[in-house]
Amino acid sequence: MFGDSAYPWNRRQFLGAVLGTSTAVFGLMAPERVLAARAVSAVAVTRQPDYTRYVFEMNGPVDYSSFMLEHPSRFVLDLTQTTLAARDIPPAPSQSVVKEVRSGIREGTGLRLVFDLKAPVKPRLLLLPPSDGLGYRLVVDLPHDKAAQLVAEHREDPESRPAVQKRASAFRDLVIAIDPGHGGKDPGAIGHRGTKEKHIALDIGRRLRDLVAATPGLRPVMTRDSDKFIHLRGRTAIARNAKADLFISVHSDAFRVTSARGASVFCLSQHGATSEAARWLANRENEADFVGGASIADHDQDVASVLLDLSQTKTLENSLDFGNRVLRQIGDVSDLHSRRVQQAGFVVLKSPDIPSILVESAFISNPEEEARLRTPKYQNEIARSIVQGINTYYAAKAPEGTRYAML
Ligand SMILES: [Zn+2]
Incomplete structure (x- = not known):
């Protein structure tokens, strides 16, 4: 670039x-x-x-x-x-x-x-x-x-004037799916003081939601806004139904050694993408599944496979770009567990056409970080870092037809 x-x-x-x-x-x-x-x-x-x-x-x-x-x-x-x-x-x-x-x-x-x-x-x-x-x-x-x-544009075609004006006001908001990890019967990791990951994730998720809602051109969608259990596939389904442009899952890390520390950002691994492609292609009875603007069911297996692959490649590229931007912002407010975006086969990151990241906000298993995770200050810093990551990502490439691109 x-x-x-x-x-x-x-x-x-x-x-x-x-x-x-x-x-x-x-x-x-x-x-x-x-x-x-x-x-x-x-x-x-x-x-x-x-x-x-x-x-x-x-x-x-x-x-x-x-x-x-x-x-x-x-x-x-x-x-x-x-x-x-x-x-x-x-x-x-x-x-x-x-x-x-x-x-x-x-x-x-x-x-x-x-x-x-x-x-x-x-x-x-x-x-x-x-x-x-x-x-x-x-x-x-x-x-x-x-x-x-x-x-x-008006001059070129006087007839189109009302249409152009209408279109200008009809630019859509970018939909940011926020996924607070765990919930309900699944507490996630538990810190030494008894802090549950599901509560921290929801706290940070809500702060992130408010910051996104306050940003012109962005609209938040939460996969959960209460202490309830949702299956992993249910979370991606909520994002798909909302036609999400980005998906951000919020977690906090745990390790058996209490000294492990720092935030990290994950994207889907290539292996995770490949196995997901096989799964999508095997489930072709689901005609509602559109990838890269094309219905998988409308094409034969080879074409569908290539379309899916192209879509996944582009999505993964965008996920890594977005993840790097978020990681850079978090690095300003927190220790990083890894200075690079890591990749793993997390199910919630598997949408083939929604750039997706998972943020591990800190180690809840580290007593010092557990204490920080409970503070509104740190929760806000993480949420703000993610929003700044979203802004730098879209400053580089806001999609056409979005209000964000016009601002
Ligand atoms: Zn978790």
């Missing part, structure tokens, strides 16, 4: 590299004029909160020029002596100012890229020198001006 931190120079220099209408060979590059044949070997696109970023991987430095055209808005980027070797240009992310990018050959040997836009923008261009094992990259950032974008 190309965050701003990927830039080897400072912000001012970056902002200085603003679109001009004339040919630009960047001052930061080697001074010799570059005319050797170049190729764009790969194109990546990411939607950041404030702009859409295209990264063109090059086999060397390149001469380029750019300009804007209006009615309709287009951004044109010409690369001298360059061919497009990349197999394709990825489609523009939704809710981007970019509609589409087209490519063509210019003057026989040049590459012309035309960005069809929803509104006029001032793109920022930057040629990155090789670093971190990567070659030259031409970065094109197209800022989103949300107001201008909406106006442009």
Whole structure:
């Protein structure tokens, strides 16, 4: 991912590299004029909160020029002596100012890229020198001006005006499933002072619920909000029925040695995912099971298996990303039992299409941590860390159509 931190120079220099209408060979590059044949070997696109970023991987430095055209808005980027070797240009992310990018050959040997836009923008261009094992990259950032974008959408089709307005107010909240571990006849682990894990988990879960509810664009759903017993599969079913976007199970750890200490975060293991896939595919009579937007029952076994695998891979990747973000936040308020997200076959983490983590808030078997776990202060710190983890996760990739993405 190309965050701003990927830039080897400072912000001012970056902002200085603003679109001009004339040919630009960047001052930061080697001074010799570059005319050797170049190729764009790969194109990546990411939607950041404030702009859409295209990264063109090059086999060397390149001469380029750019300009804007209006009615309709287009951004044109010409690369001298360059061919497009990349197999394709990825489609523009939704809710981007970019509609589409087209490519063509210019003057026989040049590459012309035309960005069809929803509104006029001032793109920022930057040629990155090789670093971190990567070659030259031409970065094109197209800022989103949300107001201008909406106006442009209205203009394109006056008929659609009411629909657009309706859609804007119909953006959905992201649903955060909160699963306080254990409950009822299952007390979970019990500390030396008699503290029961099920009570701590519910206390932290409720604090987390309140923080989530107070965050615009997020909506909490609890798997339990009282001291009752729920089967593990029942917990994931509650999350599925609520169409949860994330699933967070809250526990506290126990070990026979009282010195074990620190918080940890778990995601599903690959083995757990594989065995779950087999289970899903074996239960195909359950036609209500949708994975990755496709009904498993609608496909033959091979296709269903691939769809499920793709969905699980993506979900696990997202779970690890989310888990790492939460772990980093918890590391600011607590000792960590492990500095890495751990992976295990926990049943509650097995939803193939809901990124899921399990937070062990501390060791209830450690007398010192047991005492901390009982304090509102520590319970709040853990809950706040999880919410901060959610926020950094969605700051990077709030799904389209959600209120969170529009905020
Ligand atoms: Zn537990």
